[in-house]
Amino acid sequence: MRLLSLFCLFGFLFITAGCKHHNLKERQEKAMMLKELNDLVTVEYVVTKIIRASDDTWFKIGTRKILMSCKATLRAGIDLSKITEKNIDIQNKSISLHLPHATLLSLDIKPEDLKTEYEDVSLLRSSFSSAEIDAFAVQGESNIRKSADSLGILQTAEINANFILTGFLRRLGYEKISIDYDMVNTPLQ
Amino acid sequence: MIVAAVLVIIFLFQKIHWLPSFGDLFKRKPILIAETPILVKEINKLSLLSTISMYDEVVMDSSKPKNLPSFPGLRPVPDKIVLIGKGTTTAGIDLTKIDEKNIRVLKDSVSIELPRPEIQSLIMNPSDFETFDEEGKWSGEEVTQIKIRMRNKIEQRALQNKILEKAGQRAILVIDNLLRGIGFKKINVEISN
Numbered sequence: 433m434r435l436l437s438l439f440c441l442f443g444f445l446f447i448t449a450g451c452k453h454h455n456l457k458e459r460q461e462k463a464m465m466l467k468e469l470n471d472l473v474t475v476e477y478v479v480t481k482i483i484r485a486s487d488d489t490w491f492k493i494g495t496r497k498i499l500m501s502c503k504a505t506l507r508a509g510i511d512l513s514k515i516t517e518k519n520i521d522i523q524n525k526s527i528s529l530h531l532p533h534a535t536l537l538s539l540d541i542k543p544e545d546l547k548t549e550y551e552d553v554s555l556l557r558s559s560f561s562s563a564e565i566d567a568f569a570v571q572g573e574s575n576i577r578k579s580a581d582s583l584g585i586l587q588t589a590e591i592n593a594n595f596i597l598t599g600f601l602r603r604l605g606y607e608k609i610s611i612d613y614d615m616v617n618t619p620l621q
Numbered sequence: 622m623i624v625a626a627v628l629v630i631i632f633l634f635q636k637i638h639w640l641p642s643f644g645d646l647f648k649r650k651p652i653l654i655a656e657t658p659i660l661v662k663e664i665n666k667l668s669l670l671s672t673i674s675m676y677d678e679v680v681m682d683s684s685k686p687k688n689l690p691s692f693p694g695l696r697p698v699p700d701k702i703v704l705i706g707k708g709t710t711t712a713g714i715d716l717t718k719i720d721e722k723n724i725r726v727l728k729d730s731v732s733i734e735l736p737r738p739e740i741q742s743l744i745m746n747p748s749d750f751e752t753f754d755e756e757g758k759w760s761g762e763e764v765t766q767i768k769i770r771m772r773n774k775i776e777q778r779a780l781q782n783k784i785l786e787k788a789g790q791r792a793i794l795v796i797d798n799l800l801r802g803i804g805f806k807k808i809n810v811e812i813s814n
Binding site for chain 2: 464465466467468469470471472473474475476477478479480481482483484485486487489503507509512515517520522527537538539540541542543544546547548559561562563564565566567568569570571572573574575576579583588592596600601603604605606
C-alpha cells in the first residue's frame with residue numbers, strides 16, 4: 433500500500449513537471465489606450481537613490497537586509513493645451529504669452545537601472561522574493577516622485593521653456609517677446 | 622485562578638487598545654525602506670513636443686529547471702514566475718531638429734517642415750509591475766531580463782499600432798493650432814520625408 437502511494441506521488445510529480453515545462457511566452461493581451469498630448473518637455477533630470485530595507489520581525493529567528501541602487505529619469509515641461517487665445521496678446525511685432533506653470537510630466541525607472549547591491553540573509557530566513565524587492569522599488573519610486581519638487585526641476589523647466597519659445601517666436605518674426613506664468617502653482621501630476 | 626486573572630487583564634487591556642491583540646502581534650507588517658537622499662546626476666535640456674501616448678499591458682511567464690539532483694525517470698517541478706506589466710509609450714517630435722531652413726515666413730503666411738516623429742519614452746516603473754505568481758528562487762538579474770522583454774514587447778506593439786504616424790498627425794495639428802493662435806493666417810505644416 434505504501435509502495436503504491438509512493439508510485440502515485442512520483443507519477444503525479446512527473447506528469448506535473450512535464451505539463452508545466454514551457455518557456456517564456458506572452459499570456460494575455462489587453463486593449464491599448466491612446467491619449468492625445470500637447471506637452472512641451474523642456475528638461476530631464478537623472479537622479480539616483482539608494483534603497484535600504486531590513487526585515488527583523490520579532491517572531492522570526494534571524495534578519496534579512498537589502499541594499500539596492502536605483503537610477504530614475506524625471507522629465508518636466510509645459511502643457512500647451514492649457515494655452516488659450518486669452519493667454520496670447522499680439523501687437524505688430526511684439527507678443528506676450530501667459531503660460532501655465534511647468535509640471536512633472538514623467539518619472540522613468542528602467543528595470544535594468546534597479547540593482548541589488550547587497551543582500552544579507554540569516555541562515556534560518558529565506559531570501560527576498562521578487563515581489564518583495566518590487567515592493568521596495570515601488571516605495572523608492574514614490575519617494576522620488578514626492579521629492580521631485582524639491583529638486584528644482586519645475587523652475588528649470590520654466591527657464592528652458594522661456595528659452596525655447598523665445599527662440600521659436602523670434603524665428604517666426606516676432607521682435608519683442610514676453611513670457612510669464614500663472615500666479616498659482618499647479619500640483620505635481 | 623491567577624492565570625485566569627492574568628488572562629482577563631490581558632483581554633481587557635487589549636479591548637481598550639493598551640496591548641496589541643494576539644492577531645496583531647503575529648501579523649506580518651510591510652517592510653518600510655529607510656529615508657535616503659536623492660542625488661541629481663545629470664540635468665539635460667530638452668525640446669520635445671509629445672503628442673501621443675499609448676498605454677498597454679502584457680503578461681509574461683518564465684520557467685526554469687529546479688537546481689536539484691535529478692533521479693532517473695523523475696523531473697522536479699520547474700521554478701516558475703508570472704509577471705504582469707503596464708507600460709506607457711510616448712511619441713512626438715524633437716523640436717531641436719527644426720532649423721532656419723525648415724521655417725519660411727512671409728507676412729501672415731508660414732510654412733514649417735517638422736522632423737520625423739519618434740518614440741520619446743517607454744515608461745514601465747516598478748509600480749507598473751505585479752508578480753502574479755512566483756515559485757522557486759529567481760535572481761534579480763533573471764527578473765530584470767523578463768521585464769526588459771516585456772518592455773520590448775510593448776514598444777513593438779506600439780509601433781505595430783502606428784504610434785509614429787499618429788504622433789506625426791497630432792504634431793501637425795498642435796503646431797497648426799499654435800501658429801493660428803499667434804496670428805498666422807496661412808499655415809502649412811508638414812513632416813519631412
